[in-house]
Amino acid sequence: MPRNDASELAIRLGREAEAVCRHYLSSGHRAGRYWLVGDVRNTPGRSMFVRLTGPESGRGAAGKWTDAQSGEHGDLLDVIREALGLVDFKDVAEEARRFLALPHPEPEKTRTPTGSTSSPAPGSPEAARRLFAMSQPIRGTLAAIYLSGRAITSLSGTTALRYHPRCYYRPDEHSPTEIRPAMVAAVTDLTGHQTGAHRTWLALDGSGKAAVETPRRAMGDLxxxxxxxxxxxxxxxxxxxxxxxxxxxxxxxxxxxxxxxxxxxxxxxxxxxxxxxxxxxxxxxxxxxxxxxxxxxxxxxxxxxxxxxxxxxxxxxxxxxxxxxxxxxxxxxxxxxxxxxxxxxxx
Structure with missing residues (x-):
């Protein structure tokens, strides 16, 4: 197949990146602007990340992926090839065209939100910035007690860390939301702009992490x-x-x-x-x-x-x-x- 035809197919797949991932990488899940899965062969895990948004081509394009464990990388044509075990590129292209001909649900990021338009989408960079802004400096808080228990007592230069006494925690989508104390960390880019946040939920006395299944979670663009x-x-x-x-x-x-x-x-x-x-x-x-x-x-x-x-x-x-x-x-x-x-x- 001519290179420009392959590039056009990759671009078209990138426009449907989330739908491609849900179909061919069903063992994974969405995390902010990425799809996380074990590897390009659809193994469960979090080593491989696929960009769900971005330009159509070039650096950071939607559909580009990297496996941090193996060092492999590629586009969504590679995902189709590896997930289905295809060898000839004509078979990969045929499968890609078949998939693109199917109707696909609108990606989550573009759906019209319900409720108040003033609240940022859960897990978004905007929600991360709001959470960090609502948190307080960690000195004298359970977060400082937690760090001290880990022998971390010098807090110089740790303005990226804050404390929230009533941070929402939801075990899973079927469980009610709980309120727990948490250490909140700002995730920033090279310019210092906050793109996300990380939460470590704490025990009520600060003696360690909260006794929950996932006491650490991140949100936003990481x-x-x-x-x-x-x-x-x-x-x-x-x-x-x-x-x-x-x-x-x-x-x-x-x-x-x-x-x-x-x-x-x-x-x-x-x-x-x-x-x-x-x-x-x-x-x-x-x-x-x-x-x-x-x-x-x-x-x-x-x-x-x-x-x-x-x-x-x-x-x-x-x-x-x-x-x-x-x-x-x-x-x-x-x-x-x-x-x-x-x-x-x-x-």
């Missing part, structure tokens, strides 16, 4: 962005979880850091224009190795020096809690570039 501590320019450290990132920051308070919130989002972190050295905070978790390898490869392709920092225990918060700040400082000193030891740790 891909490429993260929870930022400090403003990055030439040096940045990135990791998955908020606690994982805040732990080395207890001994490196001046080093800019970012929590990507998941392995899939870690692989897709966008780099500041002036970045020249990237530290990747590892967890001893084989499931996330592919995402970290993908991030390191992307950084190196951009001419950015990438250095992995490895904990002694399962993650850096385990190191901080079990061995203390002095041991954590010593371990990081051995792994950091000497220039960054002088710049961020000494003095």
């Amino acid at each position: 891909l490429g962005h993260g929870v930022r501590f400090g403003t990055a320019s030439e040096v940045l450290a990135v990791g998955e979880g908020i606690e994982t990132v805040l732990s080395p920051r207890q001994v490196l308070p001046r080093m800019p850091m970012l929590a990507a919130l998941s392995a899939a989002h870690l692989a897709a972190v966008l780099f500041p224009p002036a970045l020249r050295r990237l530290y990747v905070l590892k967890d001893r978790d084989p499931a996330g190795d592919g995402a970290r390898d993908s991030l390191v490869a992307r950084a190196e392709n951009h001419g950015i020096e990438a250095i992995s920092l490895t904990p002694v225990e399962g993650d850096f918060n385990d190191d901080l809690r079990r061995h203390g700040a002095n041991a954590l400082r010593a371990g990081l000193t051995e792994q950091l570039h000497p220039e960054d030891v002088r710049r961020f740790m000494e003095g």
Whole structure:
């Protein structure tokens, strides 16, 4: 098939990206502007993310997907090929044309909302910004107690974190909404614009996370962005979880850091224009190795020096809690570039 015909089919599929995903990647689910699934062969999971919105072609186009675990990427024609096990492209094109000829429901994002027009759509960036604006600084709250229980006591530069005493929690679509205290984190892009929010629901005394099935959830536009501590320019450290990132920051308070919130989002972190050295905070978790390898490869392709920092225990918060700040400082000193030891740790 001529290349322009394939491109036209990919564009047409991109216009129906959510319907394509619901049909061929039925093991996944929608999360904001993305469809999350295990892989392009429709395995359950969250490693692969498909853009449901975006331009028709080029960077960030609707229908483009990336698997953070394997490093695979492609468009919706690839989804059809892999999901159905097709070999010849003419069969893929025939199936794509058959699918496009079917009537499809209007995507959720374009349906007319019911009720008050003043309320942002649940899970949208607007709802995330409203939640964060309604929250309060964390000092003296259950969020601070929770972090202290994780040996995170220095809260310098943590304005991205707030506390909401009555944050809505709904176990699933069939259950009633509950009200629980939560730590709320702002997800921002490279310019500092808030695109989403992350919630960690807490026990009523702040002693840990709430005893619910999913005590952590994110909302809004997350891909490429993260929870930022400090403003990055030439040096940045990135990791998955908020606690994982805040732990080395207890001994490196001046080093800019970012929590990507998941392995899939870690692989897709966008780099500041002036970045020249990237530290990747590892967890001893084989499931996330592919995402970290993908991030390191992307950084190196951009001419950015990438250095992995490895904990002694399962993650850096385990190191901080079990061995203390002095041991954590010593371990990081051995792994950091000497220039960054002088710049961020000494003095």
